[in-house]
Amino acid sequence: MPATTLDPTTALVLIDLQKGIAALPTAPLPSAEVIERGARLAAAFRARALPVVLVNVTGVAPGRTEAPLRGDTPPADWAELVPELDRQPGDIVVTKQHWGAFHGTNLDLELRRRGVTQIVLGGIATSFGVESTARAAHEHGYHVTLATDAMTDLDETSHRNSLEKIFPRLGETDTTEAILSLLA
Numbered sequence: 001m002p003a004t005t006l007d008p009t010t011a012l013v014l015i016d017l018q019k020g021i022a023a024l025p026t027a028p029l030p031s032a033e034v035i036e037r038g039a040r041l042a043a044a045f046r047a048r049a050l051p052v053v054l055v056n057v058t059g060v061a062p063g064r065t066e067a068p069l070r071g072d073t074p075p076a077d078w079a080e081l082v083p084e085l086d087r088q089p090g091d092i093v094v095t096k097q098h099w100g101a102f103h104g105t106n107l108d109l110e111l112r113r114r115g116v117t118q119i120v121l122g123g124i125a126t127s128f129g130v131e132s133t134a135r136a137a138h139e140h141g142y143h144v145t146l147a148t149d150a151m152t153d154l155d156e157t158s159h160r161n162s163l164e165k166i167f168p169r170l171g172e173t174d175t176t177e178a179i180l181s182l183l184a
């Protein structure tokens with residue numbers, strides 16, 4: 001369902017737009033396009049004095065999985081947010097250890113303190129961090145809007161599954177341009 005409205009206190013939440021993840025091969029969109037759209041959304045939200053949340057990840061959830069993690073040590077700047085986001089002093093920065101930005105962080109508290117009732121989501125990877133955060137936001141009672149062209153994945157089929165099967169059950173989906181026009 002296309003985005004119909006943005007609540008007066010809507011926050012932008014950008015997931016894992018950090019140097020290490022942005023350097024990975026992504027599909028269907030290159031990370032540079034997602035970063036550029038995320039930066040445009042962030043600038044528009046800031047211009048309207050709406051909260052901007054920049055999320056990065058520095059760890060992984062414990063537990064055994066069938067798909068083990070790579071064992072190499074990431075570069076020192078792996079978790080640094082990409083400079084194109086133009087991080088501002090008023091931005092909320094959340095560092096997570098899991099896929100989703102709510103579990104084990106102060107994100108819900110930061111949003112509620114500001115009276116946020118809706119979030120707009122984008123980032124990398126669609127089927128990991130973005131979807132996990134969208135699910136938790138929906139469960140926390142936030143209205144969720146997903147900027148479909150401001151997200152990408154490590155796997156195109158997984159990206160498509162999230163967009164077509166999961167996101168319509170969690171909120172509204174639309175393009176960056178459509179969301180920007182709702183902000184105007």
